[in-house]
Amino acid sequence: MSEKETAYSYKHPHPAVTTDCVIFCFDGKELNVLLVQRGVEPFKGAWAFPGGFLKMDESAEQCALRELKEETDLTPEHLEQFHTFTEVDRDPRERVITIAYFALVKKSEVIGGDDASEARWFKLNDIPRLAFDHDYIFRKALIALKEKIHFEPIGFDLLEEEFSMPDLQRLYESILGVKFDRRNFQKKIIQLGILEESPSNEKKASSAQGSKGEGVKSGRSKNKKWRFIPQKYEEMKTLKNFRLEF
Amino acid sequence: MSEKETAYSYKHPHPAVTTDCVIFCFDGKELNVLLVQRGVEPFKGAWAFPGGFLKMDESAEQCALRELKEETDLTPEHLEQFHTFTEVDRDPRERVITIAYFALVKKSEVIGGDDASEARWFKLNDIPRLAFDHDYIFRKALIALKEKIHFEPIGFDLLEEEFSMPDLQRLYESILGVKFDRRNFQKKIIQLGILEESPSNEKKASSAQGSKGEGVKSGRSKNKKWRFIPQKYEEMKTLKNFRLEF
DNA sequence: GCAAAAGTGTTCTTCGTACACCCATGA
DNA sequence: TCATGGGTGTACGAAGAACACTTTTGC
Numbered sequence: 001m002s003e004k005e006t007a008y009s010y011k012h013p014h015p016a017v018t019t020d021c022v023i024f025c026f027d028g029k030e031l032n033v034l035l036v037q038r039g040v041e042p043f044k045g046a047w048a049f050p051g052g053f054l055k056m057d058e059s060a061e062q063c064a065l066r067e068l069k070e071e072t073d074l075t076p077e078h079l080e081q082f083h084t085f086t087e088v089d090r091d092p093r094e095r096v097i098t099i100a101y102f103a104l105v106k107k108s109e110v111i112g113g114d115d116a117s118e119a120r121w122f123k124l125n126d127i128p129r130l131a132f133d134h135d136y137i138f139r140k141a142l143i144a145l146k147e148k149i150h151f152e153p154i155g156f157d158l159l160e161e162e163f164s165m166p167d168l169q170r171l172y173e174s175i176l177g178v179k180f181d182r183r184n185f186q187k188k189i190i191q192l193g194i195l196e197e198s199p200s201n202e203k204k205a206s207s208a209q210g211s212k213g214e215g216v217k218s219g220r221s222k223n224k225k226w227r228f229i230p231q232k233y234e235e236m237k238t239l240k241n242f243r244l245e246f
Numbered sequence: 247m248s249e250k251e252t253a254y255s256y257k258h259p260h261p262a263v264t265t266d267c268v269i270f271c272f273d274g275k276e277l278n279v280l281l282v283q284r285g286v287e288p289f290k291g292a293w294a295f296p297g298g299f300l301k302m303d304e305s306a307e308q309c310a311l312r313e314l315k316e317e318t319d320l321t322p323e324h325l326e327q328f329h330t331f332t333e334v335d336r337d338p339r340e341r342v343i344t345i346a347y348f349a350l351v352k353k354s355e356v357i358g359g360d361d362a363s364e365a366r367w368f369k370l371n372d373i374p375r376l377a378f379d380h381d382y383i384f385r386k387a388l389i390a391l392k393e394k395i396h397f398e399p400i401g402f403d404l405l406e407e408e409f410s411m412p413d414l415q416r417l418y419e420s421i422l423g424v425k426f427d428r429r430n431f432q433k434k435i436i437q438l439g440i441l442e443e444s445p446s447n448e449k450k451a452s453s454a455q456g457s458k459g460e461g462v463k464s465g466r467s468k469n470k471k472w473r474f475i476p477q478k479y480e481e482m483k484t485l486k487n488f489r490l491e492f
Numbered sequence: 493g494c495a496a497a498a499g500t501g502t503t504c505t506t507c508g509t510a511c512a513c514c515c516a517t518g519a
Numbered sequence: 520t521c522a523t524g525g526g527t528g529t530a531c532g533a534a535g536a537a538c539a540c541t542t543t544t545g546c
Contacts, residue, residue, distance in 0.1 A: 493546100494545100494546085495544100495545090495546085496543100496544085496545085496546100497542105497543085497544080497545100498541100498542085498543080498544095499540105499541085499542075499543090500539105500540090500541085500542105501538105501539100501540105502537105502538090502539100503536100503537085503538085504535105504536085504537080504538105505534105505535085505536080505537095506533100506534085506535070506536090507532105507533085507534075507535085508531105508532090508533075508534085509530105509531085509532085509533095510529105510530090510531085510532100511528105511529085511530090511531105512527105512528095512529100513526105513527085513528100514525105514526085514527085515524105515525085515526075515527105516523100516524090516525080516526095517522100517523085517524080517525095518521105518522095518523085518524100519520100519521085519522085519523100
């Protein structure tokens with residue numbers, strides 16, 4: 001391999017191209033981000049987003065998915081490209097531009113993926129200084145996430161199949177960094193028409209409380225669970241201009 | 247120069263990197279897009295977006311601005327990166343990824359820029375088949391433009407300093423592809439607080455009609471002109487989360 | 493003079509917001 | 520039993536949508 005040091009030659013200089021992934025996960029209380037610790041220079045030991053060099057026979061998205069699988073064993077359903085970073089000096093080795101993606105994963109997808117490698121989840125407020133310009137990339141990712149939530153019901157990608165209304169509310173609050181009134185939040189979400197009550201709610205309500213006595217900690221007659229209506233949900237996610245108010 | 251054919255060598259293969267610009271302009275009736283005719287193969291003679299190869303000492307945005315100046319003599323105030331296209335086969339010559347930008351320019355900025363070169367404005371409904379994957383890039387640019395208009399008062403970048411309310415409405419309608427009620431549109435826009443009446447309105451109203459008799463075709467006492475309040479306008483453009491309704 | 497564009501206000505309805513009480517759970 | 524979290528409904532105000540008439544201009 002080392003004898004191929006100048007194997008690829010071009011008439012004009014070419015920058016190197018990488019991809020990086022900002023992966024978000026919701027732990028029920030706040031947003032978390034996945035970082036990997038660099039094992040080599042530059043920035044050896046520093047934390048960075050998973051990613052790597054683009055190969056010639058793959059698209060950037062394929063590259064991002066491949067690197068993510070290799071480094072964190074994650075395979076998100078949907079990657080969203082949000083920006084390409086091209087500052088001349090952003091990598092000390094050579095000219096490197098990076099195409100950045102973000103993705104949202106359920107907590108249940110994650111278990112087992114993060115123990116083997118040097119990957120770790122960090123709470124949003126607990127993020128160390130990152131390698132390269134990844135601090136900047138991260139800020140841009142957060143902005144992109146907030147923008148996206150205006151157009152698409154992003155949240156459900158981050159929650160389990162069944163969730164409570166307070167769960168959903170906490171998620172929105174932690175992404176947008178604001179507080180909502182419980183009742184108004186629920187009203188707004190419900191009238192989007194993409195939620196339905198979980199069937200398990202009725203059982204609990206009709207039978208004597210606690211009689212079911214399985215998953216839940218004790219026999220609670222309240223504590224409603226919701227799920228999204230897949231068909232409506234997909235419609236909403238696809239429909240780009242479902243919010244027309246210029 | 248020709249002896250430097252293999253002057254740039256890398257251990258691993260690098261794709262070439264280009265930028266492309268989708269430039270929009272509003273002619274008072276509908277949106278137009280700026281295209282240049284290719285003078286060389288591949289796709290010689292076909293229309294494409296202005297753009298070119300990234301140099302090693304410039305950021306992608308600088309590259310886009312430089313190519314735009316060279317090919318169309320335009321210098322937009324603000325370029326917005328919206329997507330990077332990386333399909334493996336998108337360029338028949340070699341592996342090329344392109345970082346795409348869009349920009350909005352006033353019609354008055356354009357005059358004189360398009361006659362010397364092979365650049366031309368095309369109405370949105372009148373666009374020929376484009377070189378490379380530029381048809382696809384164009385579709386993505388339109389979507390990005392529509393999204394942007396939800397967050398920022400994009401329109402004024404496309405209008406002259408003074409404009410009538412119907413002008414502004416036509417612009418919004420042509421971007422979003424919908425029709426609005428005149429009165430409701432005006433109400434909504436005005437209460438954003440970024441518009442003020444042109445001083446020239448009062449003159450016309452108080453003096454006998456036609457007495458001024460200069461620019462306008464005849465002495466019209468009506469036909470109000472508006473301008474935006476620069477300070478408020480900039481606030482709005484900067485403020486990312488001015489629309490919080492999840 | 494006639495058709496088409498543009499200026500102007502009001503009403504109704506919908507949506508957003510503010511707000512209070514009860515029950516269930518866990519300490 | 521007490522504090523906390525979570526379930527539920529109402530009343531008010533603001534914003535959006537629907538809508539008609541008059542004046543000006545260009546043909």
